[in-house]
Amino acid sequence: MIGRLLGTVADKQAPDLLIDINGVGYEVQLPLTSFYELPDVGQTATVYTHFVVREDAQLLYGFISKQERALFRLLIKANGVGPKLALTILSGLTAEQFVQCVEHDDITTLVKLPGVGKKTAERLLIEMRDRIKELNMTPSSERAIGGMTTRPLIQANGMDDAISALVSLGYTPQQAQKAVKSVYSEGDDSEVVIRNALKSML
Template structure:
């Protein structure tokens, strides 16, 4: 089990990170809420990881805190929730905001995330109600996750990076393009575009 990586950021293209650890490059997928916290390319980063082994692939998922990783692990235990959907949920909501959704039975916010229908949202709220107590996490206000302060990441003026990131998280190309186009301003970094696009859809 690979539980943590400490190394140099080589490349990052939301939601993917390439981190060099003693000469070995690890490819890691992060929820956007964690991705925003990454330092610049060339700087040192610590990523808490969850290793998934499948018949056709070995995948590393990364998080900037043990609490986020713990929530991810709780999510993938829920019926009908795999790693990709859990990553999507934690890209649209911070761990604290997800806790708030559960505590307030907020189906409306959850169903706005791609891949989360009403039945899935209702099942998640029921299954997670007792599980989240072990996280000891205070809820935060919605929807600050996409409007909060984040470290600069991709210095790009193109819209393509933002659209690609949203599509990789499960949004349809049409939905991603529409939301990005609606919030894009000339000169915006991809980080800004992605955050504002997510905010517009929640």
């Protein structure tokens, strides 16, 4: 089991991270809430990981805090929720926001996430009600990256990068384009665009 990676950010394109550790590059997928907090390419980062082995692939999912990883692991135990959907849920909602949804039976917010229909949302609220008690929802005391400020995801084309990131999370190209165009302003980097687009759809 690979539980943590400490290395140099070699490349990043939401939601994918390539982290170099002694010359070996590990490909890791992160929820956007964690991806936002990665440092620039060339800087050192630590991510807590969950390793998934399938017949056709070996996948690493990464998180900025142990708390976010713990919630991911609880989500994939829920009936009908796989790693991809769990990643999408944690990209649209922070761990704290998801817990609030469960505590307040907020099905309306959950069904706005791609891949989460009414039945899935209802099942999540029921199954996660007891499980979230396992989480210690204290302020981010286990942040894996310290001494850094939030930086732009990609500087090149904020609109195209944002659309690509949203599509990779399960939104249709039409949904992604509509949301991005509704919030995009000239010069915005992709982090700002993605954040605002996600907010506009919730």
